Each structure stands twice: as C-alpha cells, then as structure tokens.
C-alpha cells in the first residue's frame with residue numbers, strides 16, 4: 061500500500077499533524093513524530109483542553125495527563141496529574157526511556173520531570189483562573205461528585221449529599237468543548253508504530269482524578285505487528301473498557317480499522333448509551349478509520365490525517 065507513512069490524530073488539530081509529519085519526513089522516528097505532534101498541541105493549548113491554562117480542577121489547578129507507547133517494544137511511558145510542567149508528553153517519554161517504570165503520578169512525577177531538566181512553570185493562565193472563579197462564584201456544580209451538592213448557604217462546597225440524576229453528568233459531557241484530548245498514531249514504511257495522548261483532563265474534576273488518556277489500552281495502544289488506536293471523550297467511562305486495546309486486538313483478528321473502531325465504541329454503548337467519545341484506528345498497511353458515539357450535540361467527530369496521498373494534513377469526519 062502506498063499510503064505509508066501515516067499520521068492520524070483526534071480533532072482538527074492540524075498543526076499537530078503537520079508537526080508530526082515534518083518530524084517523520086526529516087528522519088525522525090514514529091516516537092519522535094508522536095512526541096512532537098502532541099507537544100505542538102501542548103504549546104498551542106489546542107482547544108484549551110491540551111496543555112497549560114485549561115480545565116482547572118475543583119481547586120483551580122491545571123494538571124496534565126499524557127502517554128506514549130512504542131509498538132515495537134511495547135514500552136509505555138505515562139504521567140498523570142502532572143503539575144507545573146507544560147511538556148507532559150515529553151515527560152511521558154522520559155518515563156519510558158529513562159526509567160524502568162510505566163506510569164508516574166502527581167507531585168512525584170513533577171519532581172521527576174524537574175530532575176530530568178524540564179522547566180517548572182505555573183500552569184495557570186488568566187483564562188483558567190477566570191474559569192475557576194466563575195465556577196466558584198455561582199454555577200459551581202459538583203460536576204464529578206455523585207449524589208452530592210454544594211451547601212446552599214455557600215457559593216460552592218462543602219458538598220452535601222443529595223440525590224443527583226446521572227443524566228446531569230451525561231449532559232455536561234455532551235458539551236464537547238470541555239474536553240478534546242489529542243490522541244495520535246504514527247506509522248512508517250518500516251513497520252514501526254507509535255501512539256500517544258496529551259490532555260488537561262476534565263474541567264472542575266476532583267483533584268487527583270486521572271482519565272483514560274495516560275492509561276495504556278484506554279487512551280492509546282500500539283503494536284507494530286497490528287497497528288494502533290487512540291481514544292478521546294469521557295475518560296471516566298471509556299477507561300473501564302480499554303477501547304484502544306480492544307480495537308487493536310480486533311484488528312489483529314482481521315477487523316478493518318473502521319470496523320474495529322465501531323466495535324470498540326459499541327462495547328461501551330452497551331452499558332453507557334449516551335457516553336461522549338470517539339476513537340481512531342490504523343493498521344500497518346496504512347488503512348485507517350474512526351468512530352464516535354452519536355449523541356445529541358455530538359454527531360460528527362473530526363480527525364486529521366497525513367499520508368503520502370496529500371502534501372498537507374486532511375480533515376476527516
């Protein structure tokens with residue numbers, strides 16, 4: 061097939077696609093491509109949901125989740141709840157290449173990053189500060205706490221038990237602008253596959269919350285004997301089903317990428333018919349596909365593709 065090498069990523073983050081493509085063209089590896097592509101979004105703060113200055117948690121802090129996977133060696137490096145460091149995918153790669161571990165979390169991950177020479181910076185911006193204060197000063201609903209509501213005598217918290225309909229939470233998730241992780245796959249002509257993700261998670265999440273993005277098999281998965289997959293959406297739900305792992309395993313047993321993506325989404329739908337989410341898949345012949353759960357407010361999922369068939373990234377849906 062002629063369409064290798066291939067870069068594919070979630071959402072219309074075309075600068076990320078272009079950056080990954082350029083990295084491959086200038087002799088970089090698939091890992092370099094995924095790292096550079098996701099890092100591009102971390103710098104651009106793609107959609108406010110990748111990198112610094114977005115998705116403040118319930119205490120107002122932005123923290124980052126990222127992972128990278130080498131489909132040749134099956135090595136993974138991940139960081140979750142990373143504080144103070146903007147280049148989360150870079151730290152994930154350092155975990156993979158400079159430790160024997162797979163996942164580092166929270167303050168300790170940040171100290172590791174500082175020791176590895178990453179710059180510590182405040183991840184707050186005017187935008188994230190005002191998102192947080194707007195939430196505090198009125199509309200602060202405990203998005204992600206079940207069966208609790210703020211004390212009505214205070215503008216926000218401490219949370220008091222109260223019945224809360226599950227639909228409330230689902231409705232919040234239907235707002236696709238509150239979470240648009242970058243998930244990226246890179247495949248080259250020599251059969252190398254890499255996958256990665258980077259995100260600032262969910263707005264007003266409970267501090268300490270980790271989503272699907274830094275979890276191997278959930279946020280992304282790569283196996284150079286098959287291909288790769290990456291997911292985006294409601295990580296709290298999606299990570300229970302390891303959709304990226306499932307999609308890669310379905311391709312291993314012969315499913316084409318579109319079918320594998322659809323089946324991974326259907327598996328989640330069986331239990332959470334209204335969940336918000338999408339997945340991209342590609343196999344080692346350069347074929348690719350995507351699927352999303354069509355729910356009100358989210359009927360079309362956009363993703364970017366770069367391969368030898370065009371000289372600029374192409375938007376697909």
Ligand code: SD4
Pocket residue numbers: 109125238239240241259260261262270271272273291292293294295296
């Ligand atoms: C998360 N999956 O932290 C991420 C968010 C996301 O599109 O992908 N949004 O749950």
